[in-house]
Amino acid sequence: MFGQLDALLSDLYRKGYIIVSFSQRGWGDSEGNIMVMNSYHETRDAQAVIDWIARQGQRGQLPIAVDSLGNFTLGLMGGSYGGGFQLPLAAIDPRVDTIVPVGTWHSLEQAILPNGGVKGGWGNLLCLLSTGRSRHPFLENACLALTAPFIRRADVLEPSGNLLDFVRQNGLSLLADLELAQAPFLEGMEPFTLRPIDALLIQGTRDVLFNMQASVDNYRYLKMAGGDVRMMTNQSGHMNPLANQADGSTSCGAVDMFSSIRRWLDVKLRGAADSVLDEVPEICLSLDDERSVIVDAIPGESETSDQHMAVDKVWRPFDIRIGNLRGAQECQTVYEVPADTTQVLAGIPRLRDFTVQGGIIGGGGAAYLGLCLKRGGQTLLIDDMLTTFAPQFQSFSELVGVGEVLKAGDRVGVMAFKAQEQMNFLTTATLGQVTELLVDTIIPGAGLDETLLGDLLNPIQGILSAVNGNAYTVRGEVRLPIFATDLVSYRVGSEPPFSRNDGPFNQYRLQ
Structure with missing residues (x-):
């Protein structure tokens, strides 16, 4: 593009x-x-x-x-x-x-x-692309902290x-x-x-x-x-x-x-x-x-516009536990598309009564959440979209916006990960690295305590996180922006109905 x-x-x-x-x-x-x-x-x-x-x-x-x-x-x-x-x-x-x-x-x-997490893969890339160029001193230190989080130097760990x-x-x-x-x-x-x-x-x-x-x-x-x-x-x-x-x-x-x-x-x-x-x-x-959907308002934004578009208004509960002995990821389905029906999932998924609780033993309890779709024995993270939710960030109301065609029998849910490529910085620590970090007794960076970056640089928290594997529990209710296909437009040569087109997933299959 x-x-x-x-x-x-x-x-x-x-x-x-x-x-x-x-x-x-x-x-x-x-x-x-x-x-x-x-x-x-x-x-x-x-x-x-x-x-x-x-x-x-x-x-x-x-x-x-x-x-x-x-x-x-x-x-x-x-x-x-x-x-x-x-x-x-x-x-x-x-x-x-x-x-x-x-x-x-x-x-x-x-x-x-995002919400107290660190999108480390992209942060590392942005820092790499600017290597050798003139960066603001604070940006220079932040890049050092991102790309080498266990370097034991005060100027890196305590940037001004x-x-x-x-x-x-x-x-x-x-x-x-x-x-x-x-x-x-x-x-x-x-x-x-x-x-x-x-x-x-x-x-x-x-x-x-x-x-x-x-x-x-x-x-x-x-x-x-x-x-x-x-x-x-x-x-x-x-x-x-x-x-x-x-x-x-x-x-x-x-x-x-x-x-x-x-x-x-x-x-x-x-x-x-x-x-x-x-x-x-x-x-x-x-x-x-x-295919696309053409609308006058973003689905999920307002009750008035949602009512006009007949957007689904049901709040559906979810309760997911990740880490320790409970697995590295889970897609907990909350909705199934009725038989002989084709629908659209497009807009902003809303959250309410949403909480994130970290594991009992250490761990920042960073929840990596998105929407998942199960179809024909396969599971995908819809549009590859997820975000982080840390326990100390409590004003949660939305998941990341998505756009997807839903077919009869599709099951949609909330998906949680212990670790994920988009947030790979949070999982780079090995037990050996953290042990070395603990022995050297560094001090976490001043000014970073509002994010999980501060937790990761804390030696005690870091070693417990490595053992715990980012265990957390996430609960709440989600309202999915699902509605009928009446407003869908097609590129020339693309013909409805959707139910006759099994086309391949355009996202990475998880299972």
């Missing part, structure tokens, strides 16, 4: 768009320390690029119309890291007319440290500052928090209020780094501000080869991603008729490479 965006930029250039790209700080020839799209640093850098474009236009060195205030027609587009700067930039700079962030985050904290404070400045979530607290973006400013922003949000349903939840959170916040905000998902994004993931279609059923972007930019930047956007739905949720 991300590589194809480059081809799209070339196409836009041939059609007369002026394309300006730049290297973020610490990358390419740009100076400064990498801070992972910090709203007070990289975002301000991007404002300087906008200033430069305006000056070039005023001097006649770029063929753009710039008014006396330095305003000109401006849109932003990019994926992953190139999507991360767009949201806060558009929020604080009214010169931005529209944005198209693809496969990016809402909260970097929730993306990398706070990891959570650092990542909380990276994303639209910072602005949402400021607005909620009625606080300014910068000292001396008025309390921050998000302005209306026209945005086309594109996310991969099976993206295990920046999942659909990030797009949903961005959609929620931007929609409240009153802009024209639309969202579509697909089967592409950041894939995890350790889970045998393969990149999928960039379309959302019959809705082509690249055609939608072209239409969006033509209307928002070139003044094309609004009717050009008739084929860009409010919300399109991908179900597989061929």
